[in-house]
Each structure stands twice: as structure tokens, then as C-alpha cells.
Amino acid sequence: MNEIATVRDVVAIVLVLAGAFLCLTAGLGLLRFHDVLTRMHAGTKPQVLGILLIMVAGAIRLQGWSAIWMLLLVAAFQMLTAPVSAHMISRVAYRRRHVRRDLLLVDEIRSGESVDRVYRGDEPADAPPEQPAASLRASRREDQAPSGGSPRAGE
């Protein structure tokens, strides 16, 4: 009986340490990565797995079912909410052009039909248009179009 308790403690300690290490790398990633999009990776994957490991360790070590149910809820909501918040922040960051384009190998949002050369009211106020002359022409065209001239104007 005593040995089983020791083994359980060791497993719990290893899981807590691994989880804490993963959360530490998530914090390091926020410091070391270059832009918002890559930082969101650090904020989701090691973070979520770290929390999960710590929850498992807690479930091993804690007594009583009521605490374990609570840990289960924490894990479930962590896995449900972390992707949503990461997605919302990345989306806003991309639309406001907080992107290090020089570090991107390809960017397929920009190729093809949905080119973001025109002011759409979604960038920071001081962001210059990437092609000023074209953007001025395009925004004049949008103004003169009777209603919803641009397919993306109504979004």
C-alpha cells in the first residue's frame, strides 16, 4: 500500500513538473517569438497541454471526487476557450496588419481575389496603404459604385 502511494506521488510530481515546464515555454515563447501570430502558437499549444498535465497530476494526488470534477471542468473549458481566443486575436492582428511579412514563406490570403490594398477601416489609423495610388483609385471606384460595388465591401 505504501509503495503504491509512493509511485502515485512520483507520477504526480513528474506530471506537475512537465506541465510547469510547458507553461514556462509558453511564457518564453511570448518573449522570443516575433509577431502576434506566432505568439498565439505559444499561447495555445504548450499552455493547454501544460494545464492538462497539471490537472491530471492534481486528480492523481487529490482526495475526493468533487475536486476531480472541478479539474475536469477546468481542462474542458481550457480546451474549448483557448482556440477561440487565439483565433480572435490572430484575426484582428492580421486584419490590422500586425504581421511580419518578411518571415512568412507564403501568404495565400493575399494572393488572388482578396487583396487588401484598399483602406477598409480595419487597419490602425496610421498604417499607410501598401500601394497608395492604386488604393486611392480603388476607393474612388468604390465610392462611385451604386451599392456594394466591391464583393467584399459588405462584409
Place this chain on the structure above:
Amino acid sequence: MTVEPARSALGHQLRHQLPLLVWLVLVWNLLWGTWSWANLLSGIVVALAVTLLLPLPPVVGGTHLHPVGLVVFLGYFFLDLVRSAALVAWQTIRPGGIGRSAIIRVQLRTDSDLLLTIVAESLTLVPGSVVIDMDRERRTLSIHVLHVRNLEDVERRRAAVLAEEERVVRAFGSADEIAALAHAPGEAPTGTGRRTP
């Protein structure tokens, strides 16, 4: 939504809200930590109050659980979770810093709100990717992927996204949607398997 007679509309609504109600009652009971009839009854009251006072648009179609597909999906999910967490953790501590990343658009084959939500959530958690944007009409996801070295890596990531979609559909999709996996992305028939309100 079309106008229906009040009673069937209410039943329709209640049937679609049932999973949400069950989930809310479950959360309420888990939060109290102990099982009792008082907790169950008060949980039902709270769940009804929440769903009636703060109504959400119904999830059309519901889920079709396939046990084998679910096990496969969950197995890959946790494997990928560990793998991608280890990869990202290694990139944060290695001296060379982070590699280049890419933004790719992937054309999906499924056309249901619920399945697309599950795909997007699991993609953000697992294989080194964060979903930036989703075009619901064209069924494309825009995904930021970490650590790509060349264009072959990009294509491999695209294939991984489609594989993840296939696992999700095989775990939660209806027969129509599983059949739609056989079509090439983009030419899948719209209309038959479409599940939007």
C-alpha cells in the same frame, strides 16, 4: 427561418437545445461537486433560464456519433497535442529561435456549421496551426502554420489539415457528409449535405 406554427416551433427549438440543456445541467452539477436531487433540479431551472433568457441560434442537424471514428479522432488529437506542444516548446527554447511560418488557405469539403467549428477548434489546438479566418460561403479556412522550411512543407501541412477534417467528419458527420469526403474540394455538391439555419 420559416414561420411555423408555434407549438412545433417550440418543440423543434427544444429538441435542438436539448444537448445544450444537458451540458448546462452537467456543468452545474460538476461545479457543486456532489450529486443530489436538489442540485439536479436547480441545475435544470438554471439551464432553462439560461437558454430562454440568452437564446443561441440552433445548431442544425445535430451530431451523429461514430464510436470508431471518435476513438480515432481522439487518439490522433492527443498524439498531435503532445507532438505540437513539444515542437513549439522546443522552438521557444532552442538557440536558433523560430523558423519561418506561412499563411495558407485550405479548401474544405464539409459544409456544416458544427463540423466546421469542430475542425477549426481542433486545428488551432493541434498540428502547429492557428486558424486566422474562415470563409463560410466558400468553405475555406485561412491558417497560420508554424515552422515551414519550403513549399513541400506547405503542401504537407495542407494535407494534414484535410486529414484532420476527414477524421472529424468520420467521427461526427452524417452519411451525406462522409460521402462528400470522396469529392475533390471545390466540386462537392452544395445543397444536399448543407446544414445551415
